Amino acid sequence: MIKAIDVSSLQPNPDLSGTDIVIIKASEGRTYANPKRSSQAKAARAAGKPVGWYHFLWPGNIQAQAEYFLRCAAPKAGDILACDWETTTDRTWATCAEKDAFLRAVKRLRPDLRLLLYCNVDFWKNRDDSSGCADGLWIADPSAPAGHPRVTHSWVIHQYGIKNHTDVNVINMSSVAAWKKWAGAPEDTEAPYTPPAFPAGLAPGKSRPSAKRLQKALRAAGFMTISDKDLSDHYGKRTESGVAAFHDAHPQFKAEGKTRDVAIGPRGWAYLFTRAYGGSQ
Known part of the structure; x- marks a missing residue:
C-alpha cells in the first residue's frame, strides 16, 4: 500500500516527507475556497507528489457546488477529485440523494478525472442507501488498523488517523505508478511540454x-x-x-x-x- 495525506488551510505548509499522495481541500459549499490550495498544490507537485482535490459538501445547491468545486480546484490531468460527505458545522448534512447528485454533476463536468466519495463508517452504514461512490470509496475509520477499515464494500483510500496534526491515509494500491495509471496521469517524459500551434481563424464569433x-x-x-x-x-x-x-x-x-x-x-x-x-x- 502507498501513503497519502489530506490537508486544508489548517495545514498551510504540510510536511510532505514520508507521503506519496497529497489530497487538498479546494472548497466548501458555494462560498468558501481554501486560500492555501494553490501553494499547497505547487509544493506537492514540486516534490513529485500526485495531487487530489476534495470538496466539503453542504445540503442544497448541488449543481452550483459542483461547478464551484471545479473552479476552485482547477484540476490537471491525472489529479483525482473527491466529495467530502459528513456533518457540517451547522450540524446538518447532505442527504444520500444530494451526495449522489453531486457525484453525478462533477462526473458530467469532468468525466476525464477519477472521483471518490469520502465519508466515515457511520455515514456509509447508516446514511447511505445507494452505495453510490463514483469511482471508489475513501473511508474514514480511525478506530481500525491502517488498511483494514470496517466496511465490506471495496475501498480505495482508508483514512486511519492523525499524525502531526494532519490526516493520514493508506491507498489500496501497490505503487505510485499504479495510482498514476488508475488516475489517468500523463506518462512521464523527459521532453519539455510543447503547446500546440496557434490555429488560424480562431476568433470570437467564429466557428472552428x-x-x-x-x-x-x-x-x-x-x-x-x-x-x-x-x-x-x-x-x-x-x-x-x-x-x-x-x-x-x-x-x-x-x-x-x-x-x-x-x-x-x-x-x-x-x-x-x-x-x-x-x-x-
Missing part, C-alpha cells in the same frame, strides 16, 4: 474545430466549467467569458488598452495550454 480545443484547455486550467456534451466548435459568449477570466488572471496576455479581452492570441494560447497540460501550477 479549434474552439472546442480551446474550451477544453480553459476547463483543464480552471477558467471554464463546461461538460463534454456542451463543447462546441463555436467561439461564443461562454468561451469569451473563459478567455476573459484567463486574461484577468494573466493580464500580460491581454491586448494593449483592453479592459476585458475575450480574444486569445498566440502567446496566451501557448501559456494556457502549458498551464493546463504541461507541468506544475
